[in-house]
Amino acid sequence: MATETASREPRTKTRTTASPTVGAAVVKRTRTVAVRLTDAEEAAWIAAALVDGHRQLGAWVRERAVAGYLGKVRPKAGGGGLSPEDAAEVAALRQEMTKWGNNLNQVAKAINSGQVPPVMAEHLEKGWLNRCGQALARMADRLDALDDQG
Incomplete structure (x- = not known):
């Protein structure tokens, strides 16, 4: 099982273009969660992300975590990837x-x-x-x- 850690310090750089919005305000992501993976696990995650239409592993992990927690799933890009x-x-x-x-x-x-x-x-x-x-x-x-x- 992967080990997870969450940072207590805000990140110095944030991307607002991929951040969720609340109302009209942009919400910046300032927390980082790190997960250690084996090469095989990383390859499997990357493959799964690509199948789901994601090129960025972090965005896919975040989406899958939210989907599991809130029961929301984004439709696959291009009808299946x-x-x-x-x-x-x-x-x-x-x-x-x-x-x-x-x-x-x-x-x-x-x-x-x-x-x-x-x-x-x-x-x-x-x-x-x-x-x-x-x-x-x-x-x-x-x-x-x-x-x-x-």
């Missing part, structure tokens, strides 16, 4: 793209600082950046194909 299989594939592609992106950011930081470790330099000389670009392009093409299906 992605199939569970496609949503799971999107979640897996997202995780893989995040890993490649994190590695790319580390390489850029090392190059910009002028301190490229020998192991990194060896990988770069062996064409790592080309493989990275090819992998990201393949994933982007697959995401586009899935988007065209939906």
Whole structure:
């Protein structure tokens, strides 16, 4: 079971565009609830959010919590969104793209600082950046194909 904590301090940044309104006044969300998940749990949540037509996991979690508490459910966007299989594939592609992106950011930081470790330099000389670009392009093409299906 996931561990939940609620902050006692208001957040310094809030988004008013996604905030609920009460009457004519905008109500800012100032509280944060953190939940720890395994990679598999996160992938399942992301897949479920995509099936429900959500791109933002936090908005989906909030909606599902409110739906469970108040019995309100928002209709699915576009008449159903992605199939569970496609949503799971999107979640897996997202995780893989995040890993490649994190590695790319580390390489850029090392190059910009002028301190490229020998192991990194060896990988770069062996064409790592080309493989990275090819992998990201393949994933982007697959995401586009899935988007065209939906």
